Amino acid sequence: MKITDIKVKSFLTYADRWDQGHALPKPDTELMQTVLTIETDEGVSGHFIGGGTHGDQEGLNNVDQNLILGRIRDLLIGQNPLDREMIWQWLLVAWFPENVASVIDNALWDLAGRMTNLPVYKLIGGARDKVKAYASTYPNIGKPKVYAEHALACKKEGYIAYKIHPHYFWNPETGKPTPGRPSNIKADIETIHLVREAVGPEYVLMYDPWGTYMSVEETIKVGRELEKLNYYWYEHPMPEYRVESYVRLCRELTIPILSPEIIAGGVFSRADWMLRGASDMTRIDVIRGGITGARKTAIVAEAYGIRCELHMAGWGNLQVMGATSEDTSEYYEKGLLAPGVDYDKQHPYLKNNCDKIDTEGYVHLPQKPGMGYEIEWDYINDNIIDPTTFVRKTI
Ligand SMILES: [Mg+2]
Structure with missing residues (x-):
């Protein structure tokens, strides 16, 4: 052929x-x-x-x-x-x-x-036919109380976990766009608390300020609050070009640090971060090396007993998760979601949808051939x- x-x-x-x-x-x-x-x-x-x-x-x-x-x-x-x-x-x-x-x-x-x-995941070698999903918010969905209301609405809709992208490049006080400095950690910390209160002590919560905290001190300050409130992971809090700052962060905090998510280098840069102790969990997606590269990253992570959590939603990421055990890749990122945004609306260029959740909060792997x-x-x-x-x- x-x-x-x-x-x-x-x-x-x-x-x-x-x-x-x-x-x-x-x-x-x-x-x-x-x-x-x-x-x-x-x-x-x-x-x-x-x-x-x-x-x-x-x-x-x-x-x-x-x-x-x-x-x-x-x-x-x-x-x-x-x-x-x-x-x-x-x-x-x-x-x-x-x-x-x-x-x-x-x-x-x-x-x-x-x-x-x-389906691709069966061709690679199936590990499971459904995956746990979390509701992943857009950044800046509103003031802290809006996040609390949204988290509760997602929980009622059947999501078993919720991830906050907090306030960046937008000031929640003025409602206006900003250059990203200073960061909004006062509103962010309030958000972390209000969301935890809204969904209860056992609900799985994650937090991702998308690299907008500039110092290790600022990052630790928010991280300590996440630890107090039993958040599951702390994702990509600082710019990812400074690996040493992540080594320090991982040493200081007990909450797992999930990074890098957007730096170049696919499996190669992620392998280095794992070896240096710069991340407690690693992150990859299928536009950073394709399905082949994402699977390689998951395998390296598995060899170290480190989780490899897939970045972003989509057909290819789901196929990688279907071929990787839940011990290594636990949660599917569904979103981004915000109040008034109908994420599940059918795309007119497809007859099907890959990631509707079932009543237990799972997404089922697509069963049609290929993707x-x-x-x-x-x-x-x-x-x-x-x-x-x-x-x-x-x-
Ligand atoms: Mg992220």
């Missing part, structure tokens, strides 16, 4: 989003989405939807698309699409942006799944746009 072509379709879609700078819901926001397709001489194809900064939720920009349709297409035409590891190594040594290399790897997994009529997508090609073909101008094309 040989790869015969690689194509990318850009199309207009819409979804509910949250305006983080003004703390307002943005229903039915227009977005550019992409579907990458790898075709073969045996008729089977593989697809990956999305691949921008927010994974499944955002398409590839035109610079990324040009890399794929130029150099990568030239490199891969004529190759066997089942040689995923060889292709992963080629794209690594060629220093392609991580998300670009990842969408190729993910589409190759989808192709192998469609070829064998198996699990049932693609609405008619919608996509009716909404094709030029990725540089967003102008609708007629095809």
